[in-house]
Amino acid sequence: MTLLLGPPGSGKTTLLLALAGxxxxxLKVSGKVTYNGHGMNEFVAQRSAAYISQHDLHIAEMTVRETLAFSARCQGIGSRYDMLTELSRREKAANIKPDPDLDVYMKAISVGGQDTNIITDYILKILGLDICADTMVGDDMLRGISGGQRKRA
Ligand SMILES: Nc1ncnc2c1ncn2[C@@H]1O[C@H](COP(=O)(O)OP(=O)(O)O)[C@@H](O)[C@H]1O
Ligand SMILES: [Mg+2]
Structure with missing residues (x-):
């Protein structure tokens, strides 16, 4: 983990936005950003990096599960499904025993089709949000999940 410190206006947000593409x-940009030696024009940086704003953008009255399910319905899940299929294929080819959680998830989506509920459950689990899945997100006025849980949501 890297902690980036600087006074307001020193360019922290700008640097992070540059790294996330x-x-x-x-904006006129100088210098070069590379990921393991690969320039930003060689791959889709937005698939490897995300910039999470310091401002929370949640609907306070929605539960964590509803928030993720809504987001999944807006974004679609196609490419992730393809990626996991490919991952599973490569694991098999390389004789790697798959992660049990991921394996169950893969089987569940192959049986149930591309059901966003299973995707949501999986995301809830890997973000450690399964324990507060049905709690309202909340805000300053409405008691909800903790600050750390809100950041992960
Ligand atoms: N799109 C932009 N156009 C022009 N100036 C900008 C833009 N974005 C940020 N800046 C300026 O760049 C400087 C650094 O801003 P920022 O990265 O938000 O700082 P920090 O996050 O460290 O507080 C500020 O002076 C800000 O006004
Ligand atoms: Mg900032």
Missing amino acids: KLDSD
């Missing part, structure tokens, strides 16, 4: 395209 999310800088405004009209």
